[in-house]
Amino acid sequence: xxxxxxxxxxxxxxxxxxxxxxxxxxxxxxxxxxxxxxxxxxxxxxxxxxxxxxxxxxxxxxxxxxxxxxxxxxxxxxxxxxxxxxxxxxxxxxxxxxxxxxxxxxxxxxxxxxxxxxxxxxxxxxxxxxxxxxxxxxxxxxxxxxxxxxxxxxxxxxxxxxxxxxxxxxxxxxxxxxxxxxxxxxxxxxxxxxxxxxxxxxxxxxxxxxxxxxxxxxxxxxxxxxxxxxxxxxxxxxxxxxxxxxxxxxxxxxxxxxxxxxxxxxxxxxxxxxxxxxxxxxxxxxxxxxxxxxxxxxxxxxxxxxxxxxxxxxxxxxxxxxxxxxxxxxxxxxxxxxxxxxxxxxxxxxxxxxxxxxxxxxxxxxxxxxxxxxxxxxxxxxxxxxxxxxxxxxxxxxxxxxxxxxxxxxxxxxxxxxxxxxxx
Numbered sequence: 297x298x299x300x301x302x303x304x305x306x307x308x309x310x311x312x313x314x315x316x317x318x319x320x321x322x323x324x325x326x327x328x329x330x331x332x333x334x335x336x337x338x339x340x341x342x343x344x345x346x347x348x349x350x351x352x353x354x355x356x357x358x359x360x361x362x363x364x365x366x367x368x369x370x371x372x373x374x375x376x377x378x379x380x381x382x383x384x385x386x387x388x389x390x391x392x393x394x395x396x397x398x399x400x401x402x403x404x405x406x407x408x409x410x411x412x413x414x415x416x417x418x419x420x421x422x423x424x425x426x427x428x429x430x431x432x433x434x435x436x437x438x439x440x441x442x443x444x445x446x447x448x449x450x451x452x453x454x455x456x457x458x459x460x461x462x463x464x465x466x467x468x469x470x471x472x473x474x475x476x477x478x479x480x481x482x483x484x485x486x487x488x489x490x491x492x493x494x495x496x497x498x499x500x501x502x503x504x505x506x507x508x509x510x511x512x513x514x515x516x517x518x519x520x521x522x523x524x525x526x527x528x529x530x531x532x533x534x535x536x537x538x539x540x541x542x543x544x545x546x547x548x549x550x551x552x553x554x555x556x557x558x559x560x561x562x563x564x565x566x567x568x569x570x571x572x573x574x575x576x577x578x579x580x581x582x583x584x585x586x587x588x589x590x591x592x593x594x595x596x597x598x599x600x601x602x603x604x605x606x607x608x609x610x611x612x613x614x615x616x617x618x619x620x621x622x623x624x625x626x627x628x629x630x631x632x633x634x635x636x637x638x639x640x641x642x643x644x645x646x647x648x649x650x651x652x653x654x655x656x657x658x659x660x661x662x663x664x665x666x667x668x669x670x671x672x673x674x675x676x677x678x679x680x681x682x683x684x685x686x687x688x689x690x691x692x693x694x695x696x697x698x699x700x701x702x703x704x705x706x707x708x709x710x711x712x713x714x715x716x717x718x719x720x
Contacts, residue, residue, distance in 0.1 A: 348693030349518035386555035389517035403486035413452035424464030494562015502615035523671035530636030536597035539608025546617035549592035627657035635667030
């Protein structure tokens with residue numbers, strides 16, 4: 297099992313950049329109109345995902361009845377107008393960002409990049425009172441410096457608007473911009489995107505505090521989907537830390553849209569976000585609230601660290617979900633009735649200190665869980681070495697810049713006995 301890192305990509309905070317699509321320019325997210333009331337062609341959209349979780353995001357988009365769904369490296373393509381882009385930000389659990397493609401063009405030089413960015417009409421998104429930030433990635437191109445690409449793109453945007461606005465221009469704000477642009481240059485082809493959400497969608501709004509190595513909410517949601525949990529059986533995380541896996545499980549089980557916990561999204565700060573768009577956003581939120589289910593199966597989070605449990609309880613309170621929290625060592629993990637699913641992210645040396653004794657205790661505890669399903673993230677081979685069974689599935693995923701394996705097991709009666717005895 298590898299624990300190799302890879303170049304961090306600001307386009308999706310944990311995966312690869314979106315692939316280059318066709319070169320059809322689009323001037324505004326609103327230009328095609330809402331898909332539910334209009335008949336114009338849909339906009340090209342791209343939802344990014346942590347590497348290895350693209351399949352979970354694809355399935356989620358299909359379940360939510362988005363159109364034109366097609367998985368690709370680093371995320372999933374889909375299509376829609378303002379309402380679908382906004383709905384994606386509100387409802388998607390496994391997506392890191394929702395990007396709106398504006399244009400794609402040849403960019404072998406800085407001047408070509410400037411001209412291509414200048415050809416986009418920026419007035420639907422920015423006025424002199426708005427702020428922007430431009431982020432860039434370069435791959436296999438004559439333009440090799442992402443900072444230069446971001447600067448030239450920013451110059452094109454600002455110069456165009458300065459001309460249109462009689463000398464006034466938007467300002468740059470790298471910390472809290474109204475409009476976030478991404479430029480991906482690969483093989484001398486630039487693609488310009490708007491970040492519809494305005495930032496990473498893992499920031500749900502319920503994390504009051506976190507421990508040293510929190511699992512991102514979007515990755516936790518993807519792991520839950522990939523674990524095989526049906527949202528009916530009990531779910532346990534015996535090493536829950538600040539509670540991300542149990543909280544995301546409860547949100548999913550109750551069909552609470554993750555975006556309901558946020559104050560808002562980036563597109564709500566665009567210049568084109570008028571009364572009609574505000575009404576649409578309000579309607580989407582009301583529809584999402586109306587779908588919330590009143591209850592969920594038993595969901596239990598336990599940890600040996602009392603500080604972690606205190607943080608987890610506060611995070612759950614802010615998320616609006618009621619869970620069972622227990623202070624316990626993983627060695628004390630007990631079966632649920634009926635047999636449920638264990639989903640957990642054991643500590644490992646890259647971020648939190650694990651130990652061979654901990655992993656042996658974990659394996660013995662799993663051996664008592666006849667009839668249960670287990671899904672765990674292994675960031676080190678040492679985590680699974682004491683487990684005496686082969687996994688039913690093994691999927692390579694990335695937790696930040698750490699390559700891990702998501703492993704699933706079904707614990708049958710004979711296997712449980714082997715686990716208790718410690719035989720290999």
